[in-house]
Amino acid sequence: xxxxxxxxxxxxxxxxxxxxxxxxxxxxxxxxxxxxxxxxxxxxxxxxxxxxxxxxxxxxxxxxxxxxxxxxxxxxxxxxxxxxxxxxxxxxxxxxxxxxxxxxxxxxxxxxxxxxxxxxxxxxxxxxxxxxxxxxxxxxxxxxxxxxxxxxxxxxxxxxxxxxxxxxxxxxxxxxxxxxxxxxxxxxxxxxxxxxxxxxxxxxxxxxxxxxxxxxxxxxxxxxxxxxxxxxxxxxxxxxxxxxxxxxxxxxxxxxxxxxxxxxxxxxxxxxxxxxxxxxxxxxxxxxxxxxxxxxxxxxxxxxxxxxxxxxxxxxxxxxxxxxxxxxxxxxxxxxxxxxxxxxxxxxxxxxxxxxxxxxxxxxxxxxxxxxxxxxxxxxxxxxxxxxxxxxxxxxxxxxxxxxxxxxxxxxxxxxxxxxxxxxxxxxxxxxxxxxxxxxxxxxxxxxxxxxxxxxxxxxxxxxxxxxxxxxxxxxxxxxxxxxxxxxxxxxxxxxxxxxxxxxxxxxxxxxxxxxxxxxxxxxxxxxxxxxxxxxxxxxxxxxxxxxxxxxxxxxxxxxxxxxxxxxxxxxxxxxxxxxxxxxxxxxxxxxxxxxxxxxxxxxxxxxxxxxxxxxxxxxxxxxxxxxxxxxxxxxxxxxxxxxxxxxxxxxxxxxxxxxxxxxxxxxxxxxxxxxxxxxxxxxxxxxxxxxxxxxxxxxxxxxxxxxxxxxxxxxxxxxxxxxxxxxxxxxxxxxxxxxxxxxxxxxxxxxxxxxxxxxxxxxxxxxxxxxxxxxxxxxxxxxxxxxxxxxxxxxxxxxxxxxxxxxxxxxxxxxxxxxxxxxxxxxxxxxxxxxxxxxxxxxxxxxxxxxxxxxxxxxxxxxxxxxxxxxxxxxxxxxxxxxxxxxxxxxxxxxxxxxxxxxxxxxxxxxxxxxxxxxxxxxxxxxxxxxxxxxxxxxxxxxxxxxxxxxxxxxxxxxxxxxxxxxxxxxxxxxxxxxxx
Numbered sequence: 002x003x004x005x006x007x008x009x010x011x012x013x014x015x016x017x018x019x020x021x022x023x024x025x026x027x028x029x030x031x032x033x034x035x036x037x038x039x040x041x042x043x044x045x046x047x048x049x050x051x052x053x054x055x056x057x058x059x060x061x062x063x064x065x066x067x068x069x070x071x072x073x074x075x076x077x078x079x080x081x082x083x084x085x086x087x088x089x090x091x092x093x094x095x096x097x098x099x100x101x102x103x104x105x106x107x108x109x110x111x112x113x114x115x116x117x118x119x120x121x122x123x124x125x126x127x128x129x130x131x132x133x134x135x136x137x138x139x140x141x142x143x144x145x146x147x148x149x150x151x152x153x154x155x156x157x158x159x160x161x162x163x164x165x166x167x168x169x170x171x172x173x174x175x176x177x178x179x180x181x182x183x184x185x186x187x188x189x190x191x192x193x194x195x196x197x198x199x200x201x202x203x204x205x206x207x208x209x210x211x212x213x214x215x216x217x218x219x220x221x222x223x224x225x226x227x228x229x230x231x232x233x234x235x236x237x238x239x240x241x242x243x244x245x246x247x248x249x250x251x252x253x254x255x256x257x258x259x260x261x262x263x264x265x266x267x268x269x270x271x272x273x274x275x276x277x278x279x280x281x282x283x284x285x286x287x288x289x290x291x292x293x294x295x296x297x298x299x300x301x302x303x304x305x306x307x308x309x310x311x312x313x314x315x316x317x318x319x320x321x322x323x324x325x326x327x328x329x330x331x332x333x334x335x336x337x338x339x340x341x342x343x344x345x346x347x348x349x350x351x352x353x354x355x356x357x358x359x360x361x362x363x364x365x366x367x368x369x370x371x372x373x374x375x376x377x378x379x380x381x382x383x384x385x386x387x388x389x390x391x392x393x394x395x396x397x398x399x400x401x402x403x404x405x406x407x408x409x410x411x412x413x414x415x416x417x418x419x420x421x422x423x424x425x426x427x428x429x430x431x432x433x434x435x436x437x438x439x440x441x442x443x444x445x446x447x448x449x450x451x452x453x454x455x456x457x458x459x460x461x462x463x464x465x466x467x468x469x470x471x472x473x474x475x476x477x478x479x480x481x482x483x484x485x486x487x488x489x490x491x492x493x494x495x496x497x498x499x500x501x502x503x504x505x506x507x508x509x510x511x512x513x514x515x516x517x518x519x520x521x522x523x524x525x526x527x528x529x530x531x532x533x534x535x536x537x538x539x540x541x542x543x544x545x546x547x548x549x550x551x552x553x554x555x556x557x558x559x560x561x562x563x564x565x566x567x568x569x570x571x572x573x574x575x576x577x578x579x580x581x582x583x584x585x586x587x588x589x590x591x592x593x594x595x596x597x598x599x600x601x602x603x604x605x606x607x608x609x610x611x612x613x614x615x616x617x618x619x620x621x622x623x624x625x626x627x628x629x630x631x632x633x634x635x636x637x638x639x640x641x642x643x644x645x646x647x648x649x650x651x652x653x654x655x656x657x658x659x660x661x662x663x664x665x666x667x668x669x670x671x672x673x674x675x676x677x678x679x680x681x682x683x684x685x686x687x688x689x690x691x692x693x694x695x696x697x698x699x700x701x702x703x704x705x706x707x708x709x710x711x712x713x714x715x716x717x718x719x720x721x722x723x724x725x726x727x728x729x730x731x732x733x734x735x736x737x738x739x740x741x742x743x744x745x746x747x748x749x750x751x752x753x754x755x756x757x758x759x760x761x762x763x764x765x766x767x768x769x770x771x772x773x774x775x776x777x778x779x780x781x782x783x784x785x786x787x788x789x790x791x792x793x794x795x796x797x798x799x800x801x802x803x804x805x806x807x808x809x810x811x812x813x814x815x816x817x818x819x820x821x822x823x824x825x826x827x828x829x830x831x832x833x834x835x836x837x838x839x840x841x842x843x844x845x846x847x848x849x850x851x852x853x854x855x856x857x858x859x860x861x862x863x864x865x866x867x868x869x870x871x872x873x874x875x876x877x878x879x880x881x882x883x884x885x886x887x888x889x890x891x892x893x894x895x896x897x898x899x900x901x902x903x904x905x906x907x908x909x910x911x912x913x914x915x916x917x918x919x920x921x922x923x924x925x926x927x928x929x930x931x932x933x934x935x936x937x938x939x940x941x942x943x944x945x946x947x948x949x950x951x952x953x954x955x956x957x958x959x960x961x962x963x964x965x966x967x968x969x970x971x972x973x974x975x976x977x978x979x980x981x982x983x
Contacts, residue, residue, distance in 0.1 A: 013074055014236040014265070016067065019227060022058060023075050023200070030055055030166045030198045031082050053166065055197040057189050061205040062229035064368050065266035068202035071229070072172050075200050079168035084198075087160070087169045091176030093371060094324030096209075097405040099434035100133045102181035103153060106169060108134050110160050122159070126152045129646035132432040133180075139431030142608040144646025147685050149433030150184045151648050157188065158195065165196035173367060174203035180434050182209075231263025240265065241282070244272035249282035256287040266366055273354065302355075302369065303376045309353060312338060313346040317355060320362055321374035322385045322406070327362040334392045335385060386410050390421065400424035404441045412448045419450040423461060430465050433646070438465040456484035460495050467502055474502040493519075493528055497535065501611060504539050507691070509729055513539040527569065533559065534572045538613060541576060541583075542729045549766035553580050565597050568607075572614045574598040579617040585770035585806040588625040595621045605638035606645045612638070616658065620732065624772045626808045628666050628843050635659045653682035653692045661699045661733070665810070667845025669707050669883035676700040688720075695731055697722050698738045706846055708886020710745045717742060730768075734759060737776040744779050749786045756780035771799045772811035778818040785822045792822040810847055813839035817851045820858070829858050836871070846887075849878035853891045860898045869900050876902055 013020070032053035062068050079086050089105035111119050111134070119136055120127050129144045130152035131137035144152070161167045174182065185199070192199050205226070232240075237258035242249045261267040274293045280286045306314055319336035320327045333343030350356040355373070357365050364370035377385065390406040393399075404425035407418055422445035430438035442462040450458045463477035478499040486492045496519045503512035513536050520532035540552050560577035563570040575598035581591045598618050605615045619634035639655040642648065657679025663672035680696040697720045704713035717723070717739070726735045740755035759776040763769070771777055777799035784792035796819035803811040813835045820831035832855040839848040852875030859868035876891035892902040 013067070013070060014239055015232050016071060016229070019060065019071060019229070020074070022227065023078065026056060026058055026198050027078060027082055027084070027168070029053065030168070030196060031084065053196050055192040055195050055199070057192055057199045057201070059226035060202040060229060061226040062202070063206070064204060065264040065366070066229040066231065067265045068229065069172055069366070072170050072200060072202055075168070076170055085164040085167045087167060089171050090325065091171070091173040092325040093176050093367065093374070094322065095405070096176055096178055097408060097437065097440065098178055098401070099180045099429050099432060099437040100178060102171065102177045103133065103184060104135050107153070107156055107160065108136070111136060123156065125644060126155055129433070130156055132428070133434070139428055142606065142645050143431045144433045145649040145651070146433055146435065148646030148648035150187060152646060153184050154188055161195045161197045167197045169197060169199045171199070171201040174201045175207040175209070179209065179436060232265055232268070233263065234258040237261065237263060237268050240268050241272045244269065245276050245282045250284060252284040253282045253287050256290050260291045266368065270354070302372050305353065306355060306373065309349045312342055313349045316343055316346040317350055317373050318377045318381065318385060320356060320364070321370055321377065322382065322389050325363065329362055331392055331396060332362065335389045383410055394421065399428070401428050408440065408444050414448060416451055419445045419448050419454065419458070423458065426461060426465060435465045452485070453487070456481045456486045456495070457491060459484065460491065460498065463502070464498055467498070471502045471506040475499065475506065478502065489525070489528070493531070496532070500535050500539060504542070507727065507729065509539050509543040510545065513543065530573070531569045534569055534576070537573065537576045538611070541580060542613070544727070544730055544762065546766060549768070553584060553767060556580055560594065565601055568610065571598045571601055571603055572610070575603060575614045575618040578621045582621045582624050583768045583770055583773055585802055587805065588807045591621050591625050592627070604641065606641035606647060612651060612654070616654065620658070623662050623665060624770070624808060626810050626842050628662055631662055632659070635662060649682070650686045650690065650692045653679050653686060653696065656682060657692070657696045657699050660703070664699070664703050664706065666843050667847070667849070667882040669703055669846060672703050673700070673707070676703055691727060691729060693720065694727050694735055698731060698733050698735050701738055701742055702733055705741060705745050707884055708889070713742055714746060732773060734763070734774045734776065736762070737774050737779070740776065741779045744783050749783045752783040753780065756783060769802050770806050770811070771803045771815055772806055772808045775799070775811070775814060777802070778815055781818050781822050789822060793819070796822050809838045809842035810844035813842060813844070813851060814847050817854055821854060829862060832858055845878055846882045846884055849875050849882055849884055849887055852878060853887060853894065856891070857894045860894060865898050868898055869895070872898070
């Protein structure tokens with residue numbers, strides 16, 4: 002047995018319980034469970050298949066108690082069982098190197114293959130995770146941290162699936178870089194679902210504050226990290242006798258245990274000292290052990306190192322500065338030694354059991370590395386880090402490798418240092434580590450940079466901080482604007498970033514003021530136009546805008562004369578379309594401007610522009626009853642976010658608004674799924690953020706539509722969804738949704754107060770479109786309980802506003818509420834018109850509501866046959882939408898009419914008639930309703946109604962007609978007029 006293997010086996014004394022836990026975990030992982038795991042893999046016992054699953058084992062212990070040796074044994078046992086082993090180790094000097102641990106784990110699984118193969122294996126994740134793993138150069142827009150973590154999740158999962166079972170071993174996790182540590186801590190719970198066992202070891206008292214989530218992770222079967230106890234006197238006696246001989250007496254061995262406090266590393270080092278000095282291992286030498294133990298660590302270790310000579314000391318210092326996986330050539334360069342002299346010094350360090358290895362050098366134990374590093378005189382340590390920075394750049398390792406050393410140097414006003422730190426920050430930021438980039442730029446600012454570069458450094462520092470602390474970004478960017486700036490593009494960039502940071506900090510008024518001032522002082526026409534576009538956008542989102550009608554007029558005058566020749570002009574035109582939507586201008590006007598904005602392209606994932614305006618343009622199509630076009634834009638936009646690795650707030654907005662779109666189409670189950678995905682992503686961004694307000698508001702509306710009021714109330718309570726509401730305009734309007742929730746609970750007076758407040762806020766701003774915020778229809782329902790006359794007036798005003806906008810879904814919704822608060826014959830007429838209008842719309846849920854309301858009114862009016870027709874249709878549509886409470890109400894109304902509801906899976910209710918087939922096929926060829934009407938011998942309005950019924954049944958609409966529809970054969974002649982299975 003080799004000496005190294007022997008020492009590993011010795012150090013594993015009294016670790017039987019830990020190894021049993023490891024063997025049990027490996028058996029679970031490999032799916033083969035032996036009758037006696039504790040006997041080890043060589044026991045020869047019968048094996049039986051078991052379910053394969055992974056998990057987490059964490060070992061927490063102070064330095065020197067054998068964590069590293071235990072993990073070495075874990076790797077050995079895992080390899081013997083045929084597991085793929087991924088291994089990494091945190092380094093005291095590498096904590097500032099972003100993704101240092103992630104690279105150790107994943108890079109060996111990919112590096113060495115041709116680039117084409119790596120691209121094929123990573124797919125769309127290549128440009129997102131490649132820079133972080135050192136597989137490619139960063140290009141294009143930077144992913145957000147969440148997007149990068151998702152990419153690393155995908156890569157690790159892919160490796161596990163391809164090479165299962167996998168054991169991931171991380172030593173010295175307390176020294177892991179924050180980016181890797183946070184990623185693994187978030188990923189670890191998923192190991193239970195994979196053929197992956199994660200084994201980590203760390204010093205519990207040295208975990209950084211950012212790793213608290215890692216400290217609290219439960220291990221396998223919910224157990225907390227396993228602590229390693231010091232060895233007993235019996236175990237230390239075995240260690241000593243294995244090293245110095247079996248003749249070591251009891252008193253000597255007990256003293257070894259006493260002076261080392263049962264620490265196996267210190268005990269082994271002490272025994273080696275005794276052997277090196279040829280001491281007699283008996284009671285006569287026991288009094289020397291305390292001094293020898295001190296010489297094996299701390300000042301004693303340094304004294305021993307110093308006796309090896311100044312050149313050897315300098316090489317050891319250089320190695321300690323470089324950290325782990327030390328290149329002997331690089332260490333020699335940093336130490337200022339020739340190749341041969343450095344080789345001799347390395348031999349002396351190996352003989353003294355300070356370092357090990359030949360191709361790369363490693364300290365025998367992290368305790369030794371720490372002691373050597375801390376022993377370097379301050380001035381020398383700073384100089385060595387400076388030399389290391391120059392050396393790694395000369396070796397072609399890049400600015401990021403040099404940056405961690407430059408962080409340890411003293412500021413001297415060196416432009417080279419500033420240039421390297423800025424380059425490292427760009428590289429690191431593009432790799433998805435803004436925290437590290439911010440540290441590098443902060444150090445560059447302290448250098449300091451040349452006066453002409455100070456504004457640029459402040460701008461880069463602010464940009465790196467934007468995703469982390471927008472308020473800090475504001476301070477950096479304001480400071481940048483106070484510096485002399487000769488580059489107009491730089492000044493414009495600072496202004497744009499400052500306005501974005503203010504807006505994202507819920508300071509929309511300040512954001513608008515910043516770009517308004519820049520627009521007034523701009524010397525170039527295009528710059529002025531860009532600033533005006535930004536001002537219009539932030540003003541549009543302000544809930545406290547002082548003169549919204551005036552801004553709308555200025556925007557209309559400007560947008561109407563623009564041609565859309567560049568992105569700036571298209572953004573302004575897009576804002577015009579959105580403003581027209583809010584103000585309730587006719588849908589033809591809205592769609593005209595939306596089409597102009599999209600003509601030429603309006604990208605969602607453009608780093609130089611926000612995604613707000615493209616989202617608003619897509620929403621105009623939704624409110625104008627063209628959800629197919631809106632969904633097409635959302636799908637394209639979300640794909641762009643994912644392609645760039647923007648999987649935080651951007652993707653959350655995309656999913657939740659896609660859910661809102663499905664909600665407005667009446668596909669409530671799908672809407673809920675998307676909204677919950679959006680809320681889950683918003684949780685990762687942080688509580689209290691604007692995206693969370695949107696997510697909760699959308700999900701509450703969906704739950705209310707499905708009849709789950711109690712669940713909506715609980716959701717609102719969990720997220721503190723109440724006043725004060727955001728300063729930004731949201732869709733749906735948060736305060737209006739809160740009023741709707743109060744109404745659903747029967748808290749009518751409170752609902753009236755809340756919804757009246759919405760009107761008092763929106764009406765003066767000219768935001769009068771009930772398609773966007775139907776606060777009036779909910780207010781009318783709340784008022785009906787105490788002030789019915791006022792309720793009718795409110796509802797009829799909502800009808801008038803909806804007719805002005807012209808979207809059938811908004812008109813039909815308002816008409817239904819007006820009917821409900823009016824009652825009698827007049828109400829019945831309003832309900833009939835409501836159904837007619839909603840049949841022309843894509844809003845299946847609103848149609849179901851009106852059908853049920855119309856059927857109920859007909860039953861009360863003594864028209865049972867017509868009531869049955871509408872109630873059956875309402876019931877079928879409600880079931881299709883997932884509106885369970887509405888379906889129950891329709892069933893109850895049918896029972897009151899003496900009828901039995903049809904089975905939800907009736908063939909009649911699901912069948913499409915030949916007439917519908919023919920109409921849909923002709924619509925797919927051009928949607929010429931007049932031509933279709935002539936061919937079918939019916940009215941054009943009936944064709945539109947029939948088409949929308951078909952689209953609702955197929956879950957699509959004219960702009961998204963699935964290929965499958967084209968394969969439906971059209972019958973040569975329509976059957977009877979029983980289009981809905983009546």
